[in-house]
Each structure stands twice: as C-alpha cells, then as structure tokens.
Amino acid sequence: MRATDLGDFRVDRRMLLIALIAMPVGALGAAAAWVLLRLIGLVTNLCFYGRFATDLVAPGGVAHPWYQILLVPVAGGLIVGVMARYGSEKIRGHGMPEAIESILTRGSVVEPKVAVLKPVSAAVSIGTGGPFGAEGPIIMTGGAVGSILAQHLHLTADERKTLLVAGSAAGMAATFNSPLAAILLAVELLLFEWSPRSLVPVCASVAVATIVRAPLLGSGPIFPVDTHGVVPTAGVDALAVVIGVSGALVAVVATWLVYRAEDGFARLPIHWMWWPAIGGLIIGAGGLIEPRALGVGYNVIDDLLTGRATTDLIVGILVVKTLIWSLSLGSGTSGGVLAPIFMIGGALGAAVGLVMPGVFPGFWALLGLAAVVGGVMRSPLTGVVFTLELTQAWSAALPVLIASATAYAISVLALRRSVLTEKIARRGLHLTRDYSTDPLETFFCRDIVHTDPDSIALAQSVPAECVLGPRDTLRHAAYVMAENQLDHVAIVDDDSVVGVVRLSDLLVARRHDLTEATVRDRTLRFMVGRNG
Structure with a gap:
C-alpha cells in the first residue's frame, strides 16, 4: 500500500469515527432546539399574555395596551444588553457570523457559557417581541454543543469544525424539520468545503436530529401548502x-x-x-x-x-x-x-x-x-x-x-x-463563498518533474520520508514540503530516482488555472467557402 493510500485509509477511518460522535451531537442539537422554542414560548406568554405556558404563540394575537407593545421590547433589549456585557459578548448578533468567526479564527472552539447564554438571550429578545428567528441562536447553540464535546476529545481543528457544524445543522433541521436544507446551509455557509470527511458526519447528525424531532415537535411540514395538483406552466x-x-x-x-x-x-x-x-x-x-x-x-x-x-x-x-x-x-x-x-x-x-x-x-x-x-x-x-x-x-x-x-x-x-x-x-476577516477544484489537485508530479542530472543529484540528497511518486498530486507535494520545511521533493519510480519537484513548480498549476479563467479564445470556427 502506497503512503498516500494509507493516508486516505486513515482519513476514512477518522471520518467514520467523527460520524459516530456526530450522532449524539445531533440528538443534543434537537433537544436544544426544543428547549429554545419552549423558552421563547414561555417568555412570550409571560410578557404579552400574563400566563405561564410554553406553547409558541405570537404577540398581537389579541389587542394589547399600547404601552405594553412599546415598552416590553425595550425591557427585553435591556436584559440582552446586560447579559452580553456581563455574561459574554459572543451572544450578540444573529448567530451565523459568530459561528463562522469561531471556525475561521478560534479553531472551532466555543465557550461553554455561550451554550447557555445564547438561547436564553434569544428567548428574551424574541419573546419580548423582537422580530427575529430562532434559527440563528440555535446555530450558535447547537454549534456550541458540538464544539464543547469536541474540546473534550483528542481531535484536530478540522474535526472540531465538523462537530461544531454538525451541531449547528442538527439544530436547524430540528427547528424547521428540514434536513436537506440544513445540510445545504452547512455546505454553503459553514463548512468551507465539500468533502466526505465533513459531509458524512453532518449528514449523520442531521438524520438523528430529524428523527429525534418527531416525538418532540412533530414530523409534518412547518408550513404545509396544498398545491391542488397544479403544475406551473x-x-x-x-x-x-x-x-x-x-x-x-x-x-x-x-x-x-x-x-x-x-x-x-x-x-x-x-x-x-x-x-x-x-x-x-x-x-x-x-x-x-x-x-x-x-x-x-x-x-x-x-x-x-x-x-x-x-x-x-x-x-x-x-x-x-x-x-x-x-x-x-x-x-x-x-x-x-x-x-x-x-x-x-x-x-x-x-x-x-x-x-x-x-x-x-x-x-x-x-x-x-x-x-x-x-x-x-x-x-x-x-x-x-x-x-x-x-x-x-x-x-x-x-x-x-x-x-x-x-x-x-x-x-x-x-x-x-x-x-x-x-x-x-x-471584523477584519476575508471570506470567500466560491467553491472550486484546487488546481494543485489536477496536476501530477510526473507533469512537472525535472529530470536533468543536477536535479537528480539534488533529489538524492532529500530525506527518505520526503520522497514521492510520479502519480502523487502537486497538492500532496505541497503538503510534504510544508510539513518538512523543504523547497523541493524527490520523485522516485520503481525505486529509481527520476528527478525533483521544486516549490516554484507549484505555480505551474496556478498559472494554468489563471489562464483558464482569463484568456479568451475561439476553439471552433465555421469555415465559409468562397466561389472561385
């Protein structure tokens, strides 16, 4: 088995392990969604209807005194402000940018107190009339659940990210009974990749959350629409x-x-x-x-x-x-x-x-x-x-x-x-929403290897662990150089040194990608015959 094949095998095993861990995260995410919705219902009933109940109701169902409509949201905003200042500033905002920032800058680490303060502050804000949704807070809360569990395990930052997103997507799926949309939201907004190592655990978490949701919140669509069998023309x-x-x-x-x-x-x-x-x-x-x-x-x-x-x-x-x-x-x-x-x-x-x-x-x-x-x-x-x-x-x-x-x-x-x-x-961060194939994945070492005598001599001086094969991708070559702090790697085929790939050679793939994006040409021309 080649080294790269062994690495892929290890990644697959880790993917399955993270998927297993993501399943209880999904159940906890669904429970968190249920708790948040009940809290919102509790605050709304207390503030606008003067009763102790947790069913999800909306302000405006009956005629309220003008001062109640005007002042209850102010009181809610004041409570949220105090909670943010003396509890955690991370509860400010609508949840998704905060989750993205945690992934980008903090290694997907979320403070445990955020898992408590975020849903409580959201319940206060929404329950006192705030015109907001429960999904942003549940994204942060479910993400906090996944992150906290991951922080207690021996995992990489990427694996913590996967569990954070798994919790976020689970909360979304449980809130709206929308498993497919929750997975797509994870891919389009939070994961910054489309790969089995993250997608499979997120799917596992969302599936569990959707199953757990049924006895808690029901299994039917949130806003069922009768199309009367009509198909748009x-x-x-x-x-x-x-x-x-x-x-x-x-x-x-x-x-x-x-x-x-x-x-x-x-x-x-x-x-x-x-x-x-x-x-x-x-x-x-x-x-x-x-x-x-x-x-x-x-x-x-x-x-x-x-x-x-x-x-x-x-x-x-x-x-x-x-x-x-x-x-x-x-x-x-x-x-x-x-x-x-x-x-x-x-x-x-x-x-x-x-x-x-x-x-x-x-x-x-x-x-x-x-x-x-x-x-x-x-x-x-x-x-x-x-x-x-x-x-x-x-x-x-x-x-x-x-x-x-x-x-x-x-x-x-x-x-x-x-x-x-x-x-x-x-907040000073750069974020791209474009997904494309890494050009380093489309080129192999055999495409750019230097085989002249000087290059072969240079290749023979490279440590054994920095040796690659002709069919290894330039992306793998880049990782090997970065890990070993080298500016070149040896290319060996059938135990024979065939040449070297240098750090500067990686730009070949980038130039090819740039050319495909910027150079315009006509690849098919119609020939019109002329008489005579």
Whole structure:
C-alpha cells in the first residue's frame, strides 16, 4: 500500500469515527432546539399574555395596551444588553457570523457559557417581541454543543469544525424539520468545503436530529401548502423572474439598512450595552403600527404561504417587518435572520402576486420567500430546498429555483457581500463563498518533474520520508514540503530516482488555472467557402 493510500485509509477511518460522535451531537442539537422554542414560548406568554405556558404563540394575537407593545421590547433589549456585557459578548448578533468567526479564527472552539447564554438571550429578545428567528441562536447553540464535546476529545481543528457544524445543522433541521436544507446551509455557509470527511458526519447528525424531532415537535411540514395538483406552466415559470428581481431589490435594501443601522449605533456616545434597548424602542414603535410584525411570526408566515393573508397584513409586514428587523438587528441584539426573511419574502411575493395570474393559493408568496433567502443569504440552493421542505410544494420546484437564482445573481452584482459575510469582513476577516477544484489537485508530479542530472543529484540528497511518486498530486507535494520545511521533493519510480519537484513548480498549476479563467479564445470556427 502506497503512503498516500494509507493516508486516505486513515482519513476514512477518522471520518467514520467523527460520524459516530456526530450522532449524539445531533440528538443534543434537537433537544436544544426544543428547549429554545419552549423558552421563547414561555417568555412570550409571560410578557404579552400574563400566563405561564410554553406553547409558541405570537404577540398581537389579541389587542394589547399600547404601552405594553412599546415598552416590553425595550425591557427585553435591556436584559440582552446586560447579559452580553456581563455574561459574554459572543451572544450578540444573529448567530451565523459568530459561528463562522469561531471556525475561521478560534479553531472551532466555543465557550461553554455561550451554550447557555445564547438561547436564553434569544428567548428574551424574541419573546419580548423582537422580530427575529430562532434559527440563528440555535446555530450558535447547537454549534456550541458540538464544539464543547469536541474540546473534550483528542481531535484536530478540522474535526472540531465538523462537530461544531454538525451541531449547528442538527439544530436547524430540528427547528424547521428540514434536513436537506440544513445540510445545504452547512455546505454553503459553514463548512468551507465539500468533502466526505465533513459531509458524512453532518449528514449523520442531521438524520438523528430529524428523527429525534418527531416525538418532540412533530414530523409534518412547518408550513404545509396544498398545491391542488397544479403544475406551473412555462409562462408562470417565466414570471418567476419578476419575483426574483423584486426579491433581489428587497435583499439589497434590507442588507443596506442593517449595516447603516449598525454604523449609526456605533456612533452613539453610549456603551453598546444600551443599544439593544434602543433597538427595542424601534421594535415597539413598529409594533404599534403592525403588532403582527413582532416575534417569530410563524402564524403570519403560514397565512402568507397559504393565501389567507389580507392586503393590509401583506403591506404591513412588508414595510414594518423589513424596517424594524433591519434597524433593530443593527443594535447587536440576539436573534436570527431566517424567519424574518421568510416573512418578508412571503409578504413580497404575496404583494407582487396581487397582479399575477392565479396558480394555487400562496404560490407567489412561496417564490418570494425563496427569492429573498437567495438574495439576502447568498445561499440559493438552501433557499430553494428550504422553501420546498417547509411547504412540501415540490411541484413548484422550477419556478422556485428561477426566483432564487435570479435574486442571487442580482444580489452578487449589486452587493460586495451578504448580510452574513459583511459582518465577518467588518471584523477584519476575508471570506470567500466560491467553491472550486484546487488546481494543485489536477496536476501530477510526473507533469512537472525535472529530470536533468543536477536535479537528480539534488533529489538524492532529500530525506527518505520526503520522497514521492510520479502519480502523487502537486497538492500532496505541497503538503510534504510544508510539513518538512523543504523547497523541493524527490520523485522516485520503481525505486529509481527520476528527478525533483521544486516549490516554484507549484505555480505551474496556478498559472494554468489563471489562464483558464482569463484568456479568451475561439476553439471552433465555421469555415465559409468562397466561389472561385
């Protein structure tokens, strides 16, 4: 067995080991999601209905006194600010950028207290009327569970990352009963790779979380939509582009508002601990206009996606929810972005759908949801699968894809970064969302080996452990050079030294990749004959 084959075998064994560890992480992630949803229900019932209950309800279900709507979010923001200052600043924000930052800069290490403070602060923020979602906090909480377990084991940073993401994806899957979307979210936003060593454990964790969810929260879709057996026509598919363009515009405006609000709060001459309370005042003011914009709002999303929403509700949610979510999120409070995006996107689609041909109830709201997710999150595949898993409206897959991809394309052209990556960039980190094959993987040592006498003499001076074969990739050669702090490696074939590969030779693959990306030529020409 060649050294590289042995290395692959060891990686496969480690992959299976991490997958086994990820399974209880998935169960714990599902339990964390259940606890968070119950906490949100508890705080909402206590603050708005004066009763001790944990069922998930929304503010605005009955007429509340004006001072209650205005002041309860302020009190919630004040509590969150105190928790962040004296507990952990890591609970600030909507969860996903914090998880990404932990992966990028802290070796996927999350403090244990974050696993407690994040869901509690999110429950306070959302339960007191904050227009946020539970998914961002559960991403951080589930990730903390996976990270804490990994920190007690003898693992690499990459393996800790896998377990952190496994916990995050498990929480997402359990919250929305959306295993495929949770896995795609992990790939598009958190893993920074598509490889068996990470994908298999994440899938194992998500599968367990989805199974555990059934007895805790049910096994049906969150927002079931009856398509009445209707399959969208080609004309309807074409009109999905209109929803995509509209979704992109909302995504651009909402993202711009979030970071203008963040800049505005940063200029205030007071400590950031007080910012969430000011954000709460914005929320309360919006709640006076449209109380149903407060809280998670799953009931409103359901009304939008099933075609039961009135025009007043559609317009109120589209305007008020967008403003209070964007502006209050900039205050650094605790809460997620997906549920608000679902509501805003659904309202947008329903609004545009007022002048569109009828397909089935909630069809255009369905497309609007996918479009705004694709535009705001820059995760078009996640937006598509999330929409379809939440509603089970699989017959609408093509127009949903068109809407999401259109919004994504315009968002990429209009904004340098998404609502998630902008926050990472502001912390001085560089983050790319592009996935491509490493050019060093497409070249072998035999393609660039130097075989002249001087090179062979140089190769013979290299230690035995730094010897490679002609079929080893340049990526493997780069790792060997880095590990042994060398600028060249010997190439041996059938126990005979055939030459050497130098560090500078690795640029051959990079130049080839650059050429393919930048050089334009015509590879097929049509010859037109001339008479005479």
